[in-house]
Amino acid sequence: MNFKTIEVKDKKLILLDQTVLPGKTVYNSYEDFRDVITAIKRLEVRGAPAIGIAAAYALALAVEIRADYDLNGLKKIMVDVAREIKDARPTAVNLAWAIDRCLAKSYQYEGESVDEYRTIFWNEADAIHAEDIEMCDAMGRFGAELIPDGSTVLTHCNAGALATGGIGTALAVFYKAAEMGKNIKVFADETRPLLQGARLTCWELMQAGIDVTLLTDNMAGYAMAQGKIDAVITGADRITQNGDVANKIGTYAVAVLAEKHNIPFYVAAPESTFDKELETGDDIIIEEREPDEVTNGFGIPTAPAGVKVFSPAFDITPHNLVTAYITDSGIRPGGRTK
Amino acid sequence: MNFKTIEVKDKKLILLDQTVLPGKTVYNSYEDFRDVITAIKRLEVRGAPAIGIAAAYALALAVEIRADYDLNGLKKIMVDVAREIKDARPTAVNLAWAIDRCLAKSYQYEGESVDEYRTIFWNEADAIHAEDIEMCDAMGRFGAELIPDGSTVLTHCNAGALATGGIGTALAVFYKAAEMGKNIKVFADETRPLLQGARLTCWELMQAGIDVTLLTDNMAGYAMAQGKIDAVITGADRITQNGDVANKIGTYAVAVLAEKHNIPFYVAAPESTFDKELETGDDIIIEEREPDEVTNGFGIPTAPAGVKVFSPAFDITPHNLVTAYITDSGIRPGGRTK
Numbered sequence: 001m002n003f004k005t006i007e008v009k010d011k012k013l014i015l016l017d018q019t020v021l022p023g024k025t026v027y028n029s030y031e032d033f034r035d036v037i038t039a040i041k042r043l044e045v046r047g048a049p050a051i052g053i054a055a056a057y058a059l060a061l062a063v064e065i066r067a068d069y070d071l072n073g074l075k076k077i078m079v080d081v082a083r084e085i086k087d088a089r090p091t092a093v094n095l096a097w098a099i100d101r102c103l104a105k106s107y108q109y110e111g112e113s114v115d116e117y118r119t120i121f122w123n124e125a126d127a128i129h130a131e132d133i134e135m136c137d138a139m140g141r142f143g144a145e146l147i148p149d150g151s152t153v154l155t156h157c158n159a160g161a162l163a164t165g166g167i168g169t170a171l172a173v174f175y176k177a178a179e180m181g182k183n184i185k186v187f188a189d190e191t192r193p194l195l196q197g198a199r200l201t202c203w204e205l206m207q208a209g210i211d212v213t214l215l216t217d218n219m220a221g222y223a224m225a226q227g228k229i230d231a232v233i234t235g236a237d238r239i240t241q242n243g244d245v246a247n248k249i250g251t252y253a254v255a256v257l258a259e260k261h262n263i264p265f266y267v268a269a270p271e272s273t274f275d276k277e278l279e280t281g282d283d284i285i286i287e288e289r290e291p292d293e294v295t296n297g298f299g300i301p302t303a304p305a306g307v308k309v310f311s312p313a314f315d316i317t318p319h320n321l322v323t324a325y326i327t328d329s330g331i332r333p334g335g336r337t338k
Numbered sequence: 339m340n341f342k343t344i345e346v347k348d349k350k351l352i353l354l355d356q357t358v359l360p361g362k363t364v365y366n367s368y369e370d371f372r373d374v375i376t377a378i379k380r381l382e383v384r385g386a387p388a389i390g391i392a393a394a395y396a397l398a399l400a401v402e403i404r405a406d407y408d409l410n411g412l413k414k415i416m417v418d419v420a421r422e423i424k425d426a427r428p429t430a431v432n433l434a435w436a437i438d439r440c441l442a443k444s445y446q447y448e449g450e451s452v453d454e455y456r457t458i459f460w461n462e463a464d465a466i467h468a469e470d471i472e473m474c475d476a477m478g479r480f481g482a483e484l485i486p487d488g489s490t491v492l493t494h495c496n497a498g499a500l501a502t503g504g505i506g507t508a509l510a511v512f513y514k515a516a517e518m519g520k521n522i523k524v525f526a527d528e529t530r531p532l533l534q535g536a537r538l539t540c541w542e543l544m545q546a547g548i549d550v551t552l553l554t555d556n557m558a559g560y561a562m563a564q565g566k567i568d569a570v571i572t573g574a575d576r577i578t579q580n581g582d583v584a585n586k587i588g589t590y591a592v593a594v595l596a597e598k599h600n601i602p603f604y605v606a607a608p609e610s611t612f613d614k615e616l617e618t619g620d621d622i623i624i625e626e627r628e629p630d631e632v633t634n635g636f637g638i639p640t641a642p643a644g645v646k647v648f649s650p651a652f653d654i655t656p657h658n659l660v661t662a663y664i665t666d667s668g669i670r671p672g673g674r675t676k
Contacts, residue, residue: 023639192556195640202642212645213647214641217556218556221588221590225590249557250560252560298640299636301360302528310557
């Protein structure tokens with residue numbers, strides 16, 4: 001990778017500003033955790049794993065900035081700071097998870113050194129980051145074995161290095177396949193309404209020198225009918241116990257089309273994405289987004305004022321449309337039988 | 339309809355400027371056929387039937403404007419004028435057909451009156467327009483019988499009053515169903531890259547007071563899975579002898595999704611859309627559009643500069659995905675068996 005989504009230098013958090021991609025490559029450097037909260041809110045950093053890592057570092061920055069606090073004062077204030085950071089995006093599961101993990105670690109500290117206390121947060125954030133890098137690498141290695149040399153693979157949305165601390169989930173497969181010397185081509189759905197495929201997936205694959213072709217979401221079916229697609233790999237926001245997959249809107253349609261054309265449909269996600277609380281996709285509540293993203297997504301109106309809009313943020317792909325799950329602990333078979 | 343796509347008043351051709359919809363409703367009035375050619379080229383008027391009608395009137399305007407020509411002079415000049423108009427959009431089948439029909443009629447004139455000669459062109463253009471209105475009405479009547487009261491119907495692109503001289507092909511069904519007192523709701527795919535669904539279909543259905551909901555193309559599959567869609571109706575650019583349908587890109591994916599969910603998939607098109615020369619969809623050459631429509635479709639770049647783009651203008655829906663064809667002479671069964 002010739003870019004870094006998240007990096008720490010001299011106790012500063014450096015984020016690649018994804019709101020201005022692909023037009024500009026801007027890195028912002030943060031010393032105040034409140035600015036990181038703002039950055040998370042305005043989607044400068046996005047993708048569940050990347051948000052979790054940025055949040056963990058925000059916590060470390062918060063301890064660091066309070067040079068004049070004694071240990072007890074610091075311990076007290078961190079509870080509020082943690083809540084403040086969690087509120088940046090209340091529905092982001094990884095954010096709360098990362099914050100809770102760092103706090104829990106700090107509660108175990110029984111020493112009396114402010115410096116040692118501070119180091120706990122930096123180390124825990126580094127650990128979360130390092131583990132994410134390792135998970136991405138593992139998914140990439142396992143997934144790359146599934147993709148024959150010379151394949152063209154369709155992906156949807158952005159499940160890449162820009163969404164994680166490492167080389168991504170779905171896109172990790174392409175990076176590892178390329179490393180293994182395989183010649184892989186990627187077709188990227190633009191992914192309306194927010195165009196993460198066009199803006200982010202195309203950008204990061206081009207940065208990595210991987211052959212990528214952009215198409216609008218409604219072209220994927222015809223590309224399959226023409227024999228242009230050998231496999232589909234997407235990420236996942238959440239996977240229920242029976243294997244149903246919640247992911248970016250449009251994933252379900254791609255899975256149906258893949259089945260119709262006998263093209264394998266793979267979901268790449270770390271084990272942590274498998275939700276132990278939810279039995280099936282029916283248990284997942286689908287968030288509806290603001291009409292503006294569809295009607296004014298590009299700064300100009302593209303539909304009549306006041307038109308009604310149906311805009312679910314994600315959809316559910318039933319397990320029987322999934323050929324296999326590519327996880328950090330290996331390949332799990334899916335429920336698709338043909 | 340409280341708007342007119344094409345109208346003639348005092349020997350002037352009045353076109354609704356579709357390039358500024360849905361933001362503005364602007365009617366342009368033309369006396370010079372060359373300005374109509376420009377209007378056709380810049381897509382002020384679009385949709386195969388509407389282009390054919392506008393072209394026929396352009397021919398009439400061309401005879402009218404030459405007040406100082408004698409009959410022989412007029413007859414000679416009209417051959418060049420016809421060629422000039424045909425060149426406005428060389429691939430538009432209806433354009434050439436309408437021009438040839440008007441010319442053929444004029445060749446039959448054996449009188450010596452310039453005024454009578456001029457009237458031939460006006461009358462033939464009026465006849466083409468009137469026939470189109472009648473065809474649309476017929477499709478609407480036949481199609482409306484297929485749609486139960488209380489249905490929600492998905493449509494793709496714009497096969498409406500804005501694309502024809504009448505009330506459209508696919509959308510005619512909704513207008514006629516509403517006239518019959520049926521309570522019909524419409525879901526309109528936005529139809530990337532050029533957003534004819536968002537810009538035009540939503541606009542004209544709202545003008546007519548029909549309940550319309552906009553969604554991005556990748557949401558249609560999930561809307562079906564949620565049981566929100568009872569039927570699909572699209573138009574067609576061309577239908578081959580075996581019933582394969584060439585239509586706006588994305589139609590094929592919608593047809594596959596409709597089959598998956600046991601939702602009927604109807605194609606509304608006049609008999610003239612059935613191509614007697616072509617056996618199957620394999621015989622149709624798919625035009626690829628400029629990358630800019632995908633990467634800069636909203637006036638700002640939405641993808642990295644230089645990204646490769648796959649952008650077929652239309653796709654082929656095989657006859658075995660079509661439940662029935664709604665034509666101006668009645669309902670023809672399609673090849674879908676379930």
